[in-house]
Amino acid sequence: MKARKLLVALLTPVLALTVASCGGKGDSTTSSSQAPATSSNANPASSTTSITNNIETITISAALASTAGTKVTVDARVLAVTTQHLLLGDSTGKIVVFLGNRSGNTNKVGDHLQVTGALEDRNGINQFGTTATIKTLTTAAPEVSETVVEWTATEVDAFVDKQTYGAYITVSGSLAISGNYYNLTVEGASKGVVSLAYLNSSLRSKVSSGKSYKITGYAVYLSGGKFVNVFTTAVEEITSGGDTGGDTGGDVVTPVEGTKETFTWAADTGKLDSNVLTFSSDNFNFTLDKAGSNTDTVNKYKELRFYAGATLTIAGKAGQSIKSVVFNTAFADKTASCAPSAATTKDGAADVSKVKETVDTTNLVVSYTFVDLGGVTSVTFTASNQLRISSIVITYGE
Known part of the structure; x- marks a missing residue:
């Protein structure tokens, strides 16, 4: 009997310890084993992810x-629509969805x-490709608050040197259309x-x-190397200024020294007669003559083709002085050189x-500066090799 009582006394602490380890309050063993699961569920509260329609999304940034x-x-708002792209935005950034020739897209701003979808690299910046799945939601789109910045020639040229991805801008210039190309020349821009x-x-x-x-x-x-691609959301015609796309009408003016006039070439511009092409800007007349070239003068291409041996004469309509000429x-x-x-x-x-x-094959520029010549009113260039000219920028002299 004494031996049985002693055995019960020895077993009682062991049984008590066994019961306590099966789920009592403050059980450190159970809490430790559940901690990883609790930690892994904390992500939905982070700043880069969220849950939309039961799908985990991340921010655009x-x-x-x-x-x-x-x-x-990503869960975002449509900011711009082109024939081949959507530009999306949220409060953290902007990203492009490349549609390619995908038909039937009806999304709007x-x-x-x-x-x-899987992210694709485009010029060092991620975008969505043609295989991305696009779902239109019925809920309100995220707000994207930003102020439009007015660009001048300075900002256009600066973008060529250093791109500012997704900048929301407004800019004015003369439009030249050639096929599917819509190019706006901004007065004073020499690079872009x-x-x-x-x-x-x-x-x-x-x-x-x-x-x-x-x-x-x-x-x-x-x-x-020079075309600043803008996903356009609005256009407004400027009716108070003069045209620069080859219109021979309008008043001839005498501009201030140092200001610039840009003529942007477009296919089928001007009048072509017996290998002599004539066209005009606001204040200058241009004459492209076959002269000593072995190739006929044409105006059907999207760039002005200035063939080797041909001559191009630029003359002020009312004797305007020319300080410099730049061929982009x-x-x-x-x-190539087309020295006067x-x-x-x-x-x-x-x-x-x-x-x-100056002949700059890196920036695709050929420029001529007239120094100590007493105010050039007309100049004739002769091409040494073929040039394909997209625009001509003239700086007025005194």
């Missing part, structure tokens, strides 16, 4: 920072979308041309070549040996 090839979902990239049909119907417009949209990327070209191998063979001042012939020439 997080998508832009992700590795290309990662499959993600302000729509609320949920987009899922604004391209109304993949302009949608509703905006295309509002514009014409040779007229001036104020456009609003998002500067997204650079192409061809389209291709490096079509960027003759020049005229108000006092007679000028010494063209004093003309300063």
Whole structure:
């Protein structure tokens, strides 16, 4: 009997410890084993992810920072629509959805979308590709608050040097249309041309070549080394200024020294007669003559083709003085010398040996500065090799 009582006394603490370890309050073993599950469920509260329609989404800034090839979902507002793109935004950033030739897209600015797909690298910036899934939501789209910034030649040229992805801008200039290309030349811009990239049909119907417009949209990327691609959201014709696309009408004025006039070439501009092409800007007449070239003069291409041996004469309509001429070209191998063979001042012939020439095949620019010539009123250039000219910028002299 004494032995049995002693055995019970020894077993009682062991049984008590066993019961307590099966789920009592403050059980450190059970809490430790459940901790990882509790931690893994904390993500929905983070700043880069959220839950929309039971799908985990990330912010656009997080998508832009992700590795290309990662499959993600974003929840965003449509900011711009082109024939091949959607530009989406949320409070953290903007991202492009490339549609390609995908038909049937009916999304419009302000729509609320949920987009899922593998990220693709475009010029070092992530975007969604043609395989992305696009779902239109019925709930209100995220608010994107931003102020439009007015661009001048300074900002256009600065974008060529350093891209500011997704900048919301408004900019004015003269529009040249060639096929599907809608290019806006901004007065004074020497490096960049604004391209109304993949302009949608509703905006295309509002514009014409040779007229001036104020456009609003998002500067997204650079192409061809100088074309600032803008996803356009609005266009407004400027009716108070003169045209620069080859219109020979309007008043001839004497501009202030140092100001610039830009002529942007478009296919089929001017009058072609017996290998002599004539066209005009606000204050200058241009004559492209076959002269000593082996190739006939044409005006059917989207760049002005200035063939080797041909001559191009620029003359002020009312004796306007020319300080410099810049030819912006389209291709490096079509960027060549066309040194002046003759020049005229108000006092007679000028010494063209004093003309300063710069041929820049990197920035696709050929420029001529007339120094100590007494105010050049007309100049004739002769091409050494073919140039393909997209625009001509003239700086007025005294």
